[in-house]
Each structure stands twice: as C-alpha cells, then as structure tokens.
Amino acid sequence: MSPLIDRYNRVIRYLRISITDRCNLRCIYCMPQEGVPLLKHEDILSFEEIGRIARAFVHLGVSSIRITGGEPLLRRDIIHLINKLSSIKGISDLSITTNATLLSEYAEPLKMAGLNRVNTSLDSLYPERFFEITRGGNLKDVLDGIDSALKADLKPVKINMVVMRGINDNEVIEMVRYFRGRPINLRFIECMPTNRKSFLPARHFIPMEAVEKKIRREFPLEQTLVKGVGPAHYYRIKGDLLRLGFISPISQHFCGNCNKVRLTADGRLRLCLLQEDKEFYLGEALQKGVSDRILTRMIKKVIMAKPSRHKLVAGNMESCKYEFKGSMSSIGG
Numbered sequence: 074m075s076p077l078i079d080r081y082n083r084v085i086r087y088l089r090i091s092i093t094d095r096c097n098l099r100c101i102y103c104m105p106q107e108g109v110p111l112l113k114h115e116d117i118l119s120f121e122e123i124g125r126i127a128r129a130f131v132h133l134g135v136s137s138i139r140i141t142g143g144e145p146l147l148r149r150d151i152i153h154l155i156n157k158l159s160s161i162k163g164i165s166d167l168s169i170t171t172n173a174t175l176l177s178e179y180a181e182p183l184k185m186a187g188l189n190r191v192n193t194s195l196d197s198l199y200p201e202r203f204f205e206i207t208r209g210g211n212l213k214d215v216l217d218g219i220d221s222a223l224k225a226d227l228k229p230v231k232i233n234m235v236v237m238r239g240i241n242d243n244e245v246i247e248m249v250r251y252f253r254g255r256p257i258n259l260r261f262i263e264c265m266p267t268n269r270k271s272f273l274p275a276r277h278f279i280p281m282e283a284v285e286k287k288i289r290r291e292f293p294l295e296q297t298l299v300k301g302v303g304p305a306h307y308y309r310i311k312g313d314l315l316r317l318g319f320i321s322p323i324s325q326h327f328c329g330n331c332n333k334v335r336l337t338a339d340g341r342l343r344l345c346l347l348q349e350d351k352e353f354y355l356g357e358a359l360q361k362g363v364s365d366r367i368l369t370r371m372i373k374k375v376i377m378a379k380p381s382r383h384k385l386v387a388g389n390m391e392s393c394k395y396e397f398k399g400s401m402s403s404i405g406g
C-alpha cells in the first residue's frame with residue numbers, strides 16, 4: 074500500500090490516539106476548574122476498534138503511535154491495550170503521554186507490555202506551585218513516576234514543561250539543573266490558547282525564543298543530531314545526557330512539516346490540533362461495519378483535507394476564541 078500523503082506532500086507517519094477524555098488533574102492551561110463535558114462511556118472506542126484503526130494506519134505507513142488522553146493511565150486494562158498494539162508489526166515507536174501521577178505503579182508493566190517510551194508533563198518543581206498549576210496534583214508522585222520510567226528503561230523519558238510568563242517561567246533554569254545528568258529530553262513548550270473558559274490571558278504567553286535565550290545565557294548549548302518524530306529540535310550541554318528541546322507551535326509554527334494526525338477517544342480523526350472543523354468520524358464508520366479495506370480507503374481520502382497550517386497568530390492569542398471550543402484533554406494533546 075502506498076504511504077499516506079496529503080495534498081501538501083506531507084507524509085503522515087505519526088498517529089496520536091486518545092483513549093480517554095477523563096483526567097485526575099485540572100491543569101490551568103488545559104481545562105477549567107470544573108472540568109469539561111465528558112463523553113458517554115458507550116461512545117468511547119473499544120480496544121478492538123482502536124486496534125483496527127491503528128492497523129489501518131500502520132498499513133498506510135504510520136510507524137509511530139502515541140497513546141494519550143485525558144490521562145491514559147486511568148483507562149482500565151491499559152496494559153492489555155499496549156500488549157495488543159505492540160504486537161502490530163510495523164510500529165517501531167510506541168509511546169504514551171501521561172501526567173505521571175500513576176506512573177510509578179505502571180512503568181514496569183508498560184515496559185513489559187512492549188511500550189518503548191514515555192512523555193510526561195511537569196510544569197514546576199515546587200510542590201505548592203505544582204499543586205496550583207495542576208489544581209490538585211502531588212509533585213512527589215510525578216517525580217517518583219519519572220524515576221520509575223527511567224528504571225524501567227522507558228527511554229528517553231521526555232518531560233514537557235508548558236512555560237507561562239509570571240507563573241513558572243522563572244523555573245526554566247532550575248528545571249535544567251534538576252534533570253542534568255539523566256537520559257531525559259526536557260522540552261519547553263509554548264502555551265497554546267485552547268478552551269474558551271480555561272485559556273490563560275495573553276499576558277502569560279511567552280515565546281520560546283525568550284525561553285531559549287534565558288537558558289543559553291546560563292548554559293552553552295550545542296545542537297544534537299537527535300531528531301524525533303515530533304517538532305522539537307534538541308540541544309545538549311556538552312558532555313551531558315540531558316537533551317533540551319524547544320517547541321513553538323505559535324510563534325514559529327511547524328505546520329509545513331507536520332506528519333501527524335490525532336484520533337479522539339470517541340473515534341474522530343482530527344487532522345489539525347488547532348482546527349476543530351477538520352474532523353472525520355471514523356468511529357461511526359466502524360459502527361456501520363465497514364471492512365478494513367474500505368476503512369483504509371476512507372483514511373487515504375480524508376487525509377487530503379489536512380489543512381496547510383493552523384490559524385492561530387502569534388500576538389493574537391484571542392484568535393482561538395472563535396475556533397477552538399474543546400480542550401486538549403478532549404482532543405488528545
């Protein structure tokens with residue numbers, strides 16, 4: 074089967090699958106205090122349906138699959154799903170994005186089930202601030218989770234820090250110091266304006282260039298050849314195992330090289346994170362009993378609608394109000 078190529082000649086190799094929209098945290102940049110409306114249980118894809126869609130994508134050349142949510146470790150029998158996915162021939166990179174609150178319990182079983190690596194979120198090293206940003210999270214659980222992932226050899230462990238001006242931007246140097254010497258990719262990410270009720274006022278936005286400058290003033294960085302499937306460019310401090318990545322979806326968007334699509338927990342194929350009109354309901358097609366051959370054909374056709382770029386404009390954080398009603402937890406960040 075020929076690879077999955079959109080009309081801008083981008084080859085799609087990366088599928089991100091959300092397996093739940095539920096979460097045990099309420100991060101201030103992701104959702105409002107009261108949470109977001111949740112899917113009905115019966116609308117959430119079964120493991121069998123997820124497996125079918127994953128196989129169709131692998132058949133079309135996708136080799137990287139990342140499981141996300143909501144909080145994916147809340148989904149019952151996640152280990153069973155990872156077992157199932159890791160047995161699909163053609164997936165060379167199977168990973169998970171987790172808030173790591175439950176990771177110390179799951180790291181080893183995930184590894185045994187065939188998971189290759191994990192991404193975790195961590196926005197502060199101060200327990201009270203961490204509690205405030207996540208509205209209830211316990212920092213120690215997350216740090217223990219990261220240690221367990223390293224012990225289980227789920228490497229490289231990637232840590233995502235959403236940098237927010239006036240909230241945690243004064244911690245970026247400390248983060249680097251804290252994780253030095255470990256086989257970790259520490260990635261700094263621009264805060265994207267998402268849910269109407271929860272997105273942070275524009276004054277908290279800080280462009281990645283400013284973060285990078287701050288870090289370069291403290292540490293001499295050299296570019297590495299490491300290039301993952303995602304948008305980060307990696308640097309290292311000479312001789313150190315720690316890698317640093319800077320991700321700037323808003324100030325310097327990387328849509329021209331986007332090789333990714335997302336599947337929501339209820340089976341909507343989302344072609345662009347930041348455009349909700351670009352969704353196709355594969356879950357419904359499965360319910361109607363389409364064959365694997367038709368499913369693959371549908372995906373090939375639908376991919377042609379992947380937009381050239383998102384519509385958010387740096388410096389105009391309000392632009393999202395009119396187009397992004399969901400939250401990252403319901404799409405699968």
Ligand code: SAM
Nearest residue numbers: 102103142143144171172194233264265401406
């Ligand atoms: N619950 C898991 C977690 O937090 O890692 C997985 C889902 S979460 C939606 C995936 C990633 O999206 C996290 O790393 C989180 O920091 C990021 N994220 C959520 N809202 C964001 C925003 N407004 N801007 C930038 N990143 C965001």
Ligand code: SF4
Nearest residue numbers: 096098100103172402
């Ligand atoms: Fe939950 Fe992840 Fe969103 Fe935080 S970023 S509220 S952990 S889904």
